[in-house]
Amino acid sequence: MPQANHAKPLSICFVHDDRIGHQKQLRGLENQLMKRALCTTHWVDQQSVALLNHALRFDICIGAGHKTHWPLWRLARRHRAFSVVLMTPSLPMFLFDAVICPRHDDPKASSRVFVTKGPINTIQHLTTPDRKPYENAPDRSPQHNLILLGGPSKHFNWSSERILTTVKQLVRHDTDLPWLLSPSRRTPDTTIERIKAELPRLRFLSANHDLDQAIHRAKQVWVSADSSNMIYEALSAAKPTGVIELATRHKLFRKNRLRNELERLYRENHVMRLADLSPESDINNRQQTGLHEAERATEWLLMRYETWRSKHEGQDV
Structure with a gap:
């Protein structure tokens, strides 16, 4: 695992x-940066950037969301700092030093672009990419099955x-462990009420639980396609x-990029459909190596920053 080598901490x-x-994407990147480099971090809302203390000096500035661009x-220009955008920027890409974006954004190939399978997140891995357990990894043996619901969206x-119908089939298919359901803020009340009425023993997680x-702690996770x-x-x-x-929302003259990405995940055997289950199927036989996108993106970012720093050291950026 590469470590950034600096006499003083990076200010990010x-x-x-x-x-x-x-915010979760930024937090996931922050977690990995702090594992790989000596650094201090500062968070600021995009509306308050102009109010930042001018005594602060940053080496790297990172943003996520069109409003932050x-x-x-x-901010990066004022501090002569290395600028990083998560997801495809709304501004011309050449204005930023590094772009980390999911492949469903269909980014153009560039040395300043790193493509991930899906957005970065805060999940802490228990194993390395080659399935070796991390030292002192906590015991997280399965305690339940988990269903995660989103809600109405522009894509589905x-x-x-x-x-x-799907939730009822899942609960009937696997009775070894209890099923938990976590709705989101987008989940319609009518959906929640119907599930509670027909599956009164199904446990719902509270809004403030640790997702x-x-x-x-889940044996398996089922997620609505919109999420x-x-x-x-x-x-x-x-x-x-x-x-x-x-069902997919049809868009005239526009690709449904999330549907296309789901189909790609099916082809790569990353995810399964309800139709893939049978009375004889055993979920434990599905081996998952896990995605380590935050780690991969962080290693690339630090290497690109080192190249940029070597080029601009002692110069006005």
Whole structure:
């Protein structure tokens, strides 16, 4: 594992918006940077960048979300800092020194672009990419099966009936461990009420539960098709991951990039459908190596930063 070599800690500023998903991506990158480099971190809302103490000096500025792009660019320029964007920027790509984005964004090939399978997340891995356990990894033997629900989205047609039917089939298929269900803020109340009425023994997780922990303690994780971030969190935790299918919203003259990415995950055998289950199938036979995208992206970012720093050391950037 490469370690950045600096006489003093790297000063890193994370520019965020109000979206939890974007903040989780930044937090996942921060976790890995702190494992691999001596650094101090500072977080600032995109609306407050101009109010930052001018005595602060940053080596690297990182942002996620379209609202952060202009403030991030101005901040990096002011500090002569290395600029990093998570996801495809709304500004011309050449304005930033590094771009880390998921492949479903279909980014153009470039030396400044690193492509990941799905967005970065905060899942802490228990094994290395070659399936060796990390030292002092906690015991997280399976305690339950887990269902994660999203809600109406611009990519999929939400159907309470379809969700209910699938949940009932899953609960009937595997009775070895209890089933837990975690709705999101987008999940319609009508969907939750119908599931509770027809499956009164199904346990619902509270809104403030630790989702990362629930994923780690799951034997298997099933996620509604609209919730791509949660699909990748389950895959990052190396859990057998199923997708609760929903009908795609048809877009004239536009590709449904999330549907296309799901199909790619099916072809790569990363995820399964309900149709893949049979009375004889054993979920334990599905071996998952897990996705280590935050680690891969961090190693690439530090190497690119070192190249950039060597080139610009002693110069005005």
